[in-house]
Amino acid sequence: MSDREIDQQLVERVQRGDKQAFGLLVSKYQRKLNRLLARMIRDPAEVEDVAQEAFIKAYRALPSFRGESAFYTWLYRIGINTAKNYLVSKGRRAPTTTEIEAEDAEQYDSGELLRDQDTPERLMHTRQIGETVNAAMEALPEELRTAIVLREIEGLSYDEIAEAMGCPIGTVRSRIFRAREAIAERLRPLLDIAPDKRW
Numbered sequence: 132m133s134d135r136e137i138d139q140q141l142v143e144r145v146q147r148g149d150k151q152a153f154g155l156l157v158s159k160y161q162r163k164l165n166r167l168l169a170r171m172i173r174d175p176a177e178v179e180d181v182a183q184e185a186f187i188k189a190y191r192a193l194p195s196f197r198g199e200s201a202f203y204t205w206l207y208r209i210g211i212n213t214a215k216n217y218l219v220s221k222g223r224r225a226p227t228t229t230e231i232e233a234e235d236a237e238q239y240d241s242g243e244l245l246r247d248q249d250t251p252e253r254l255m256h257t258r259q260i261g262e263t264v265n266a267a268m269e270a271l272p273e274e275l276r277t278a279i280v281l282r283e284i285e286g287l288s289y290d291e292i293a294e295a296m297g298c299p300i301g302t303v304r305s306r307i308f309r310a311r312e313a314i315a316e317r318l319r320p321l322l323d324i325a326p327d328k329r330w
Contacts, residue, residue, distance in 0.1 A: 135202070138201065141155055146194055156206075160203055163203070164206065166285070170277075170280045182210065184213050201291065207287075208294065264317075267313055270313070275310040278303055278306035281295060
């Protein structure tokens with residue numbers, strides 16, 4: 132049985148009044164939704180609040196969910212819209228600092244095996260690349276950033292992203308292309324790639 136079929140069965144159980152089934156869906160997708168929202172909202176406490184609000188909205192809307200899309204695509208769309216509404220209500224957009232992510236990436240990248248094999252210069256270069264990618268992503272307009280996160284971090288297909296973002300697939304392809312180009316442009320000096328070369 133596929134993941135989508137399992138989710139659909141859980142949704143149907145919720146629609147019949149089984150609250151535990153919704154708890155299973157929350158457990159399954161909470162981390163993924165939090166990761167997605169953390170790209171838009173920096174404060175972890177706010178991410179938790181917005182994720183909780185998105186799950187509440189999803190729970191209330193589940194009676195009308197017909198299964199035309201995958202549950203997680205539908206949930207991500209609710210999450211994205213909830214985050215956008217939250218940011219607008221606070222009169223701001225996502226902050227541009229990535230200190231927490233950079234620190235987490237540094238700790239992850241400096242595991243025992245890597246410490247023994249990599250030189251300090253190489254580790255510093257890897258860290259610079261990570262920070263440059265994070266900074267490039269933060270500088271992207273919200274639509275481009277959301278599209279690239281859904282594709283590269285969450286692993287959604289173009290069809291699923293189009294559904295989650297509520298736009299045509301051609302728009303998704305364009306946004307992802309433009310996002311990749313913007314990131315590549317920032318990385319070229321670090322990787323010594325000529326401006327006229329593609330990679």
